[in-house]
Amino acid sequence: MSDPVRLSKLMSQRGLCSRREADKLIEQGLVRVNGQTVNTLGVKFPEDVKIELSERAQAIQNERVTIMINKPVGYVSGQAEDDYVPAVRLVTAETHSDTDQTNLRLRPSHFKGLAPAGRLDIDSQGLLVLTQDGRIAKQLIGENTELEKEYLVRVKGDISDARIDQLSFGLELDGKPLKRAKVKQLNPDQLQIILREGKKRQIRRMCEAVGLHVSGLKRVRVGELRLGKLAEGEWRYVKAEEFTHRNKQQSRQSKPRHHKRTQRKH
Structure with a gap:
């Protein structure tokens, strides 16, 4: 059986709000756990509890x-x-x-x-x-996000198959391997690059690593949100409905986790 977890962390894990927002809602008595209002910060619960936001809390988020x-x-x-x-x-x-x-x-x-x-x-x-919405920010830039980010990239240099392969997988930045990217040549000097992470100046540094110079970079999509x-x-x-990725993931995360227990023979 897992150890109890702070309520604000549970709320963040389930995509209900950010931890900071959770603390504010808890203090205002706008959160219920297993049907009971909780207004004390720092309280911990098992991971499988039922967490609900009051109508007032939902109205605040919708604003x-x-x-x-x-x-x-x-x-x-x-x-x-x-x-x-x-x-x-x-x-x-x-x-x-x-x-x-x-x-x-x-x-x-x-x-x-x-x-x-x-x-x-x-x-x-x-x-x-x-x-203004911590739920959306978490889905877009949270450390566990897997959302695709699509870029149109103009480069100077020879776009060879070998360089496209290098850009797609195998590069490292800051001593850490990059996640697999999707790279496609659109014309003689333009690439489409789709990432599932967002390190500082990542595409420019990736291109420099394979001998290409970026002369123009435009982001056209994040998840299902398009320019x-x-x-x-x-x-x-x-x-709100444009964040269908958020709605799907939140639907999964809002449900309590059930851990399988092994049965012991007595």
Whole structure:
């Protein structure tokens, strides 16, 4: 039988919220375990307990927004650094894309706690996700995430079959082997690269390792969320149903784990 686990950790493991959000909900008495309200931090439970969020907690989560931006080159993903402009500055009423299919209007509250779910280098462009929702952030950048991230990469150098094979599998960064990637040549100077991880400047470093120089890099997909027709420098809200990968995984994780027990003969 496994040892009891902190309630906030269990909630995070099941995709209900982040640990920090879990602590806030617990303190407010918005979490029930096996039908009983829990409002004490640090309490531990067996892994197979039933955890429920109150209607108020679910309403709080539903109010949180997620935004996708088609980030141009020259903007940083997160906090301003070295006088460069953070991508969140692009989120204005004037740059709100007409491809947005929600009825949401930009409000000051939408900026509270809005943070990038993953990096996109200053010299790269394309899909960048900002979210207030810890559940979505965990699915996109959590340490156990397996979501695919698709990039269109322009390179200088000879794109040989041998180099494509090297990029696909066998490279190391920072002394650690990389996960298998999907690499396809689209034209004489462009590659499609699909990763299941996101190390700092990974694609540029991978290409350098095989003798290719990246001259342009654009992220076009994260999981099932695609850049689509979103114009460069514009943004839109993301509907909850667009995160079908999250919904499927959350459905699995929200169920308590049942451990097989071996029967002993007496």
